[in-house]
Amino acid sequence: MSGAQETSVQELHAPNSICFGCGPANQEGLQIRSFRSDKGLEMRFNPSSAHQAFPGMINGGIIGALMDCHGNWTAAIALMDKSGDSEPPCTVTANYSIKLRRPTPFGDELHVTGEVIELADDRAKVKMKLSADGNLCAVGEGLFVAVKEGHPAHHRWN
DSSP states (O other), X not given: OOOTTSOOHHHHHOTTOOOTTTOTTOTTSOOOOEEEOSXXXXXXXXXXXXXXXXXXXXXXXHHHHHHHHHHHHHHHHHHHHHHTOSSOOOEEEEEEEEXXXXXXXXXXXXXXXXXXXXXXXXXXXXEEEEEETTEEEEEEEEEEEEOOTTSTTTTTTO
């Protein structure tokens, strides 16, 4: 995986995005940084104390936001690669589900992976995994769809 000095897919393709989860321009958001890997994208995230549900454990909503945004970017990059375009299409979440397998501890760096399991011309199904200190804490799957001109989110990454 790429290091902190390298440019994430979000910084490269949507530097002005204000998305709470993945927007580089949202100073109050999570500002996740996803990088290409052998099987899709991966990211590392260090939660703050404000991301806890109760002392020592990460809030499930934060886990969902991390996996949703990371899965969305995994799909967008796969669709870009499939089409041969130089920029990814703007994608949105059609659905996603998360299974919280064990409590996610605060204080550990979180590792999230995204891998495409089905790819069409305008959509991708992605499986996601979140681990902390080598322990699998959450798994998920989502369907992410490229939107066309006229959709409210079409230009959200510009």
